[in-house]
Amino acid sequence: MRKLAPIILLLFVISELYSQNTKTLRAVFYNVENYFDNNVDSTRDYNEFTNEGNLRWTYGKFLRKRNSIYKTIVAVGEWHDIILVGLAEVENAYVINDLIHNTPLSVLPLEYCHFESNDHRGIDAALLYNTSYFELVYSEPITLSNPSDTSYVTRDIIYAKGLVGEDTLHVLVNHWTSRYRGLLESDPLRMIASMKLGNVVDSVFVNDPNANLIIMGDFNDNRDDESMTHLMENRDLTNLNLVPQFNNVAGTLKYQHSWYEFDQIIVSQSIITGKSGIKSSTSAVIFDPDFLLEYDEKYLGYKPFRTNIGFRYNGGFSDHLPIYLDMFHVQ
Secondary structure, eight states, rough: OTTHHHHHHHHHHHHHHHHTTEEEEEEEEEEEEOOOOOOOOOOSSSOSSSTTTOOOOOOOHHHHHHHHHHHHHHHHHHSSHHHHHHHHHHHHHEHHHHHSSSSSGGSSSSEEEOOOOOOTTEEEEEEEETTTTOEEEEEEEEOOOOOBTOOOOOOOEEEEEEETTEEEEEEEEEOOOOSOHHHHHHHHHHHHHHHHHHHHHHHHHOOOOOOOEEEEEESSTTTSSSSHHHHHSSSSSEEEEEESSSSOOSSSSETEEEEEOOEEEEEEHHHHHHSSSSSESSEEEEEGGGGGGETTTTTTTEEEEEEEETTTTTTSSOOOEEEEEEEEEEE
């Protein structure tokens, strides 16, 4: 037993040194459902989220929406360090600034990437990043277009490249065309997004076959739909399985009886293996605490606690549940 004591002590010291130099960094994606201010945007025809609009979107409702988002981000972070937060359905830079500077999130060193897109409703994607762990090197909007319809406009994909320590991380935040107009019309538009995103991914891999790459977003398709299988085909990517954290939800959003996994996180194989300095868990998590859910009286079970249902104000958080991925970086 005395001979074993020094070995046990050595293993303990090694373990302690490793834990001190390894941080769990949490990357989050959240479709926040129509995070609008209540001001009229004279540059757009769509102004439903205003005092006089059909949704009667007041400053008080805006503040409640903002506070709901920050509470969710704080809750999903738990005791871990949030490194990235991808957002979908934010209106403009004003609402992002208000979120990160005028709520308790202001204690975090958060900055953001956002580009005003030509989306007809004025909703965009955005990326919040913690400057303590992610040093932004470059960012740009990836604009989508439809060669057969020059009038087609939609939100951009955000590309951000940064350093985590000395290791490079590429991040792509997506919000693809919704199914609102029907599958027959919208499927080709999501395939356009898939092909454009695939080209960006290929460019990253040409420069570095072992690149650390995270693709997150609301793709408005499930992982087995054509747009997603096309993206994954012949690329060194893994679409992470989603595991609910607390409740027995079967997806990130619900329509009538059915749950869907439109919100997904995809990573390069190098992140799975940790080959290039950043290693992730092998699955992502659906953050589904009780406060983000409400009882589904019509279809039974539970559903996300929405802000609006049609034109009716419901006072909830979002029609989507957040998802997150834990990564580890040895400093």
